[in-house]
Amino acid sequence: MALCKELPRTAQIRLVSSHQEVYEPCDDSFALVDALLADRNNLLEHHPTLCMEIGCGSGYVITSLALILGQEGCGVNYIATDINPHAVRVTRETLEAHGVGAELIVTDIASGLEERLAGLVDVMVVNPPYVPTPEDEVGVEGITSSWAGGENGRSVIDRILPVADRLMSEKGWLYMVTLTANNPSEICREMRKKGYASKIVVQRSTEEESLHIIKFWWDFDTEVNETDQSASGFIGYLLTQIPLFSYWRGTNSDNKC
Numbered sequence: 001m002a003l004c005k006e007l008p009r010t011a012q013i014r015l016v017s018s019h020q021e022v023y024e025p026c027d028d029s030f031a032l033v034d035a036l037l038a039d040r041n042n043l044l045e046h047h048p049t050l051c052m053e054i055g056c057g058s059g060y061v062i063t064s065l066a067l068i069l070g071q072e073g074c075g076v077n078y079i080a081t082d083i084n085p086h087a088v089r090v091t092r093e094t095l096e097a098h099g100v101g102a103e104l105i106v107t108d109i110a111s112g113l114e115e116r117l118a119g120l121v122d123v124m125v126v127n128p129p130y131v132p133t134p135e136d137e138v139g140v141e142g143i144t145s146s147w148a149g150g151e152n153g154r155s156v157i158d159r160i161l162p163v164a165d166r167l168m169s170e171k172g173w174l175y176m177v178t179l180t181a182n183n184p185s186e187i188c189r190e191m192r193k194k195g196y197a198s199k200i201v202v203q204r205s206t207e208e209e210s211l212h213i214i215k216f217w218w219d220f221d222t223e224v225n226e227t228d229q230s231a232s233g234f235i236g237y238l239l240t241q242i243p244l245f246s247y248w249r250g251t252n253s254d255n256k257c
Contacts, residue, residue, distance in 0.1 A: 009070070010037065011063040017093035018058065019086045023146035025060040027206050028177045032127050033064045035175055035201035035213035040068055046173065048076055048122035054109055054160060056080035057146055059091030061125055066100040078102035079117075081110055083145055108139070109156075110163050121167045127177045129156045153182045161187070164216075165194055174216040175201065184212050191216050 010033055011025075018024055036043065048069075053062040062080045069076055080102050082088050088104045095101055107113065129138070129146060130153040137148035138155050149156055157178070164174050174196075178184040188198045197219035204211045 010067055011060045011094065011098055013060075015094065015097040016058050016060050016063075017090040017097065019090050021086045021142040022084065022090045023057045023087075023143055025058055027204065027209075028127055028130075028211055029057075029060050031202050031204045031211050031213050032061055032125060032175060032177050033068075035215070036061075036065055036068050036125070038201055039175075039215065043069060043123065043173075046122065046171065050077050050079070050117075050120050050169075051123040051125075052078070052110075052117070052121045052167070053080040053125045054163075055087075055126060055128060055146070056082045056091045056104070057084075057087050057127070059087075059094030061127060062091065062102055063094050063098050063100060065123070065125060066095075066102070067098065079105070079113075081105045081107050081113070083108045083139065084142065086142075087146075109160055110167060114163065114166055117167045119167070119169050121164075121172055122169050124164055124168060124172065124174045125176075126160060126164070126174070128160055129153070130177060130179045130182050132181050149182070153179055157182060157187065161191065165196075168218070170218055172218065176214055176216070178212045178214055180210040180212070184214060188214065188216075195219065 013025060016025060051062075051065055051069075053065070056062050059080070062078060066076075066078055078101070080091055081104075082091070083106070085106045088106050091102075092104055105113065110117065129149045131147040131149050132153040133148040133150060135150045135155065137144055138150045139145055140148065157176075168174060178187060191198060195218055196216045198214050198216045200212050201215050202211075202213040
């Protein structure tokens with residue numbers, strides 16, 4: 001979908017569609033979009049041709065990504081998936097309300113798409129179900145599937161990461177929301193073993209959770225430092241990689257949940 005007209009920088013909450021069984025934009029959604037905003041210049045210079053969101057929910061993130069790339073992103077194609085059919089309908093309405101578009105597919109992560117999209121995705125965004133819950137809540141119908149992450153909140157994340165590895169191009173970037181309980185340092189170490197470097201783009205604490213938006217990219221020079229494998233040590237390493245973009249979105253009523 002080509003975007004060749006002046007558009008707002010991110011999705012407007014008042015234009016985001018809703019449904020009682022679809023997760024509405026909240027702190028994690030805003031943090032992920034803020035990460036994309038913080039990396040906008042790099043995204044524009046990256047010249048992606050295919051961007052994908054796994055678990056599109058309300059469509060706030062994929063719509064914002066399309067708007068962030070904006071006119072400079074003319075010719076970029078967008079695709080989004082969700083296991084919840086209500087989410088796919090809501091995402092379509094959100095995209096249409098903002099004058100942008102994407103191919104939308106009801107599927108579990110990327111089931112049925114892996115052969116078609118293998119090695120083609122230049123930018124992938126994921127706000128996964130990361131909340132620690134009983135395993136029997138993972139993947140159930142309705143809104144619960146949007147947050148139920150099983151033991152340590154990792155059940156779905158650990159299924160998404162190998163899919164992302166298969167779908168991303170050699171220049172692919174993955175932006176993922178993680179919770180402290182997910183052990184993000186371990187996630188980063190596992191991705192490093194596959195050849196991915198990583199950095200925290202946004203770190204944010206709320207009354208209920210501490211979020212990290214982590215960016216992964218393929219790096220042939222990535223090496224694991226065997227002498228510093230502690231969680232605190234590894235997160236400290238990530239924090240030194242860039243100036244930390246971390247702040248509250250203030251009192252903007254559009255961004256409350």
